Amino acid sequence: MHSRLKALLARAAIKSASLYSPSHLRNSRVVPIGDYTTVANVVENNVCSKHQSLSRQPVLSRRRFCGYAAEQFSDDEYECDYENHPPSSSVANIDEWKWKISMLLQNDTDQEIISRDKRDKRDFEQISNLAKRMGLYCQLYGKVIVASKVPLPNYRPDLDDKRPQREVVIPLSLQRRVESLLQEHLDRTSLNSKKACQISNEIESTNPVENVDSAEHADPFLDASVMEKVLQRRSLRLRNMQRTWQACISFECDELYYCEPTYCSFFDSHQLGDVGHADSLVASKPESPEGRRMLDFRKSLPAFKEKERLLQAIARNQVVVISGETGCGKTTQLPQYILEANIESGRGAFCNIICTQPRRISAMTVAERVSAERGEPLGESVGLLSVSS
Ligand SMILES: Nc1ncnc2c1ncn2[C@@H]1O[C@H](COP(=O)(O)OP(=O)(O)OP(=O)(O)O)[C@@H](O)[C@H]1O
Secondary structure, eight states, rough: OOHHHHHHHHHHHHHSSOOOOOOOHHHHHHHOOOOSHHHHHHHHHHHHHHHHHHHOOOOHHHTOOHHHHHHHHHHHHHHHHHHOOOOGGGGHHHHHHHHHHHHHOOSSSSOOOEEEEEOHHHHHHHHHHHHHHTOEEEEETTEEEEEESSSOOOOGGGGGGTGGGOOOOHHHHHHHHHHHHHHHHHHHHHHHHHHHHHHHHHHHHHHHHHHHHHHTTTTTTSSSSHHHHHHHHHHHHHHHHHHHHHHHHHSSSSHHHHHHHHHHHHHHHIIOGGGGGGGGGGGTTTTTTHHHHHHHHHHHHHHHTTHHHHHHHHHSOOOOOOOOOSSTTTTHHHHHHHHHHHHHTTTTOOOOOOOOSSSHHHHHHHHHHHHHHHHHTSSSSSOOOOOOO
């Protein structure tokens, strides 16, 4: 062993009073060390005694007299392995690894070493043996080696190169089904285009509020293109209303007064179909003290700060897993961010969001809470669906 390394190890042991040693190693690898009471003693003693006996004793018999710490850093044991499995060129710098690991052991703040030098399995075994002898855990993730002071999991998403590019693979049968449904839809659309135009014209000539109603209670066999047009019109109206409402809440109260009907019809536009319902929403309008409080509360949640990042991630990926501390707004805020973003992009009426809860009572509470935050009675844009298994 290099004298510099020994000195470092001895100093590390003295400094920290004990070297990091995982419990499983402590139990299985501690050998009697006579009168030595501290790891530092063991290291120092071994440094001296090993020099005296190195040339005379065979490796295995010497090892019997090594203390735990000494055994960890014994060159002999490493040399033994090394002789049986000569190093490939990439681990020829094993001393560098020893040095890195000993530095990690001395360092209270760092927890692990990550090496991205592409290594094969045998390189890993050598480094892993060394790390384990020095009291660390070691794991290979693809071609990345991690030596850590704490136990390592089988999978590390942060070291998975493929993770960001990973696609959700749709089974072939499902792809075919989607294709055939799409084809069916296109065929039907072209066949009925004349009829669709006629119905569409009729709908457009009636009251827009009635349009919504007719869409809500639409004949399921009503041509899809008509439905599409109705939804598009409703989406545009939603967007105008949301924009007007956003502009309104940035003004002072006097001006808000004039905007009330618009705001109410924003909610109305989901389903109410009648501006007259606005009266029932007065208590929870954003411009009311209660509504203001609600808005301020929503903005104070940790999820609000991440809103843009979350929406970008959702827009760019098929599947997004979001984790956050309890109460940060995952359940009540994220669906609203998505709805608001869809309304803004003119797709509000096409947007369906389903939130699941394991229990009926929590589903009810969440639905009530979200509808209250939106200033609506339950059953408008936010509803509740109970599915029993
Ligand atoms: N019914 C309610 N009444 C009052 N405040 C509520 C209600 N539901 C949620 N909140 C508040 O809204 C905030 C966001 O709650 P939300 O349920 O969205 O958090 P979450 O991140 O989903 O939490 P969890 O991980 O526990 O499900 C919380 O701080 C909570 O206090």
